[in-house]
Amino acid sequence: MSIVRALKCRECGQEYPIEPNHVCEFCFGPLEIVYDYDQLEGVFTRELVESRPHTMWRYKELLPIDGDPTVGVQNGFTPLIRARNLERVLGVSELYIKNDSVCHPTLSFKDRVVSVALSKAVEFGFKTVACASTGNLAGSVAANAAAAGLESYVFIPHDLEQGKVLGAGIFGTKIVGIDGAYDDVNRLCSEVAGKYGWAFVNVNVRPFYAEGSKTYGYEIMEQLGWRAPKHVVVPMASGSLCTKIDKAIKEFIKLGLVEDEGTAIYGAQATGCSPIAQAVKQGSDLIKPVQADTIAKSLAIGNPADGYYASRVIRDSGGWAEDVSDEEVVDAIRLLAETEGIFTETAGGVTLGVTKKLIEQGRIPRDESIVVCITGNGLKTQEAVVDAIEKPKVIRPSIHDFDAMMAEEQPKAAADA
Amino acid sequence: MKLRVYLTFHEDTVRQPIIWKLGKEFDVVTNIRTAEVKDHMGLVGLELDGDDEVIEAAVAWLKAQGVHVDPIEQNIIEG
Ligand SMILES: Cc1ncc(COP(=O)(O)O)c(C=O)c1O
Ligand SMILES: [Zn+2]
Numbered sequence: 001m002s003i004v005r006a007l008k009c010r011e012c013g014q015e016y017p018i019e020p021n022h023v024c025e026f027c028f029g030p031l032e033i034v035y036d037y038d039q040l041e042g043v044f045t046r047e048l049v050e051s052r053p054h055t056m057w058r059y060k061e062l063l064p065i066d067g068d069p070t071v072g073v074q075n076g077f078t079p080l081i082r083a084r085n086l087e088r089v090l091g092v093s094e095l096y097i098k099n100d101s102v103c104h105p106t107l108s109f110k111d112r113v114v115s116v117a118l119s120k121a122v123e124f125g126f127k128t129v130a131c132a133s134t135g136n137l138a139g140s141v142a143a144n145a146a147a148a149g150l151e152s153y154v155f156i157p158h159d160l161e162q163g164k165v166l167g168a169g170i171f172g173t174k175i176v177g178i179d180g181a182y183d184d185v186n187r188l189c190s191e192v193a194g195k196y197g198w199a200f201v202n203v204n205v206r207p208f209y210a211e212g213s214k215t216y217g218y219e220i221m222e223q224l225g226w227r228a229p230k231h232v233v234v235p236m237a238s239g240s241l242c243t244k245i246d247k248a249i250k251e252f253i254k255l256g257l258v259e260d261e262g263t264a265i266y267g268a269q270a271t272g273c274s275p276i277a278q279a280v281k282q283g284s285d286l287i288k289p290v291q292a293d294t295i296a297k298s299l300a301i302g303n304p305a306d307g308y309y310a311s312r313v314i315r316d317s318g319g320w321a322e323d324v325s326d327e328e329v330v331d332a333i334r335l336l337a338e339t340e341g342i343f344t345e346t347a348g349g350v351t352l353g354v355t356k357k358l359i360e361q362g363r364i365p366r367d368e369s370i371v372v373c374i375t376g377n378g379l380k381t382q383e384a385v386v387d388a389i390e391k392p393k394v395i396r397p398s399i400h401d402f403d404a405m406m407a408e409e410q411p412k413a414a415a416d417a
Numbered sequence: 418m419k420l421r422v423y424l425t426f427h428e429d430t431v432r433q434p435i436i437w438k439l440g441k442e443f444d445v446v447t448n449i450r451t452a453e454v455k456d457h458m459g460l461v462g463l464e465l466d467g468d469d470e471v472i473e474a475a476v477a478w479l480k481a482q483g484v485h486v487d488p489i490e491q492n493i494i495e496g
Contacts, residue, residue, distance in 0.1 A: 027451045028462035028489050132494040190488030289485050298496030305491040
């Protein structure tokens with residue numbers, strides 16, 4: 001059963017039929033999927049969801065596809081863990097990590113948005129899918145398209161590091177490197193998307209794509225025992241995930257699946273690219289574009305399309321936004337690894353770093369439930385932490401040398417041995 | 418062709434009649450679809466209609482005036 005009603009302009013309210021379309025003809029406002037929630041009354045229950053496989057599709061009635069998913073059928077439903085060691089370090093009483101660093105199949109939350117975008121693309125009859133990306137999105141489109149038998153194109157700036165190219169190239173996608181200034185590359189992608197009959201995931205099917213992020217929010221609430229948290233800290237690039245977690249919570253409240261806890265939403269950015277955080281802190285609605293300069297490349301969007309909407313969600317929910325330096329990002333990556341055994345990429349370092357800052361500022365109280373959104377895997381951004389890790393001690397293969405090393409480093413263990 | 422763009426004006430450009438000048442300098446039809454102007458910055462959604470080369474030149478001219486020009490999708494290149 002599909003309860004999708006229309007595509008609706010977020011600015012002027014004009015409604016459009018369900019087609020590959022993303023902006024309002026009249027005012028250029030972004031289009032958003034709207035639903036007839038009334039049809040789900042008494043039908044979409046906790047029991048129904050719980051009876052289904054552990055994937056993001058257990059909430060399929062709230063996603064904009066008509067039939068069953070055809071791409072990324074196994075994706076999502078990642079662990080929500082109670083982070084007791086981190087609670088002690090941060091001095092808080094109830095902290096959780098929603099861990100999309102292990103999202104199937106490409107280890108970031110982008111697998112959620114991409115599987116909705118591509119499943120919808122298949123319904124629309126597209127044979128070729130595309131995106132422009134420097135990292136997680138490229139890998140996710142390439143992998144999910146390969147598994148679904150779709151042809152894919154990935155556009156990248158020509159000077160991208162080899163490792164990032166590999167993360168998409170291995171899946172047999174066609175990679176197009178473009179030689180030019182960032183803004184020109186960006187504009188070319190817009191023209192290509194308009195000209196070729198492809199499903200460009202973050203252009204003509206963006207309204208569908210973006211809805212996939214809601215599943216991250218649904219899972220948090222179900223895994224908390226059908227409860228919304230009091231505080232959620234979300235990394236922001238375009239700002240879309242932030243708005244969709246808010247939408248997910250509001251939908252579950254409307255459907256009677258959770259109580260309204262007055263959840264406050266907090267946005268996290270790196271100081272070197274923090275247009276949304278700056279707007280929130282200055283109490284402004286207009287997002288000032290910036291040139292990105294940070295190790296948190298996956299969040300480095302200087303002119304975020306959903307920045308305005310994210311800043312409004314943050315303000316209206318009673319949350320806040322903060323930003324952290326690259327050093328704080330690295331420290332937070334290590335903190336999460338050393339306390340909880342989770343290796344996140346720079347975006348996760350940003351989110352935990354900001355969480356710590358907000359707790360220290362007293363913006364997030366210490367005695368209420370907090371969820372930290374960890375959205376990507378550390379193995380993808382190893383260069384960011386390589387210098388922060390202690391080099392291993394090298395000894396000769398003799399027990400004498402080992403005893404000597406232990407006596408120096410761990411006198412007690414050595415004496416007991 | 419028709420090109421749809423967002424123009425961001427900063428403190429030093431927000432008071433200048435740049436879109437009027439654009440229409441004088443280039444043979445393009447300018448059609449403002451949305452605008453929000455404050456004293457420290459402005460955002461305008463603009464449709465440009467004209468020959469491909471003229472549009473290219475007009476965009477280059479806008480950038481040279483210190484206006485930030487983005488496609489209406491703003492940032493397409495994601496992480
Ligand atoms: C790991 C990771 N986390 C968070 C985000 C933020 O996504 P959004 O553009 O929805 O704000 C991204 C976006 O690229 C990402 O790669
Ligand atoms: Zn509109």
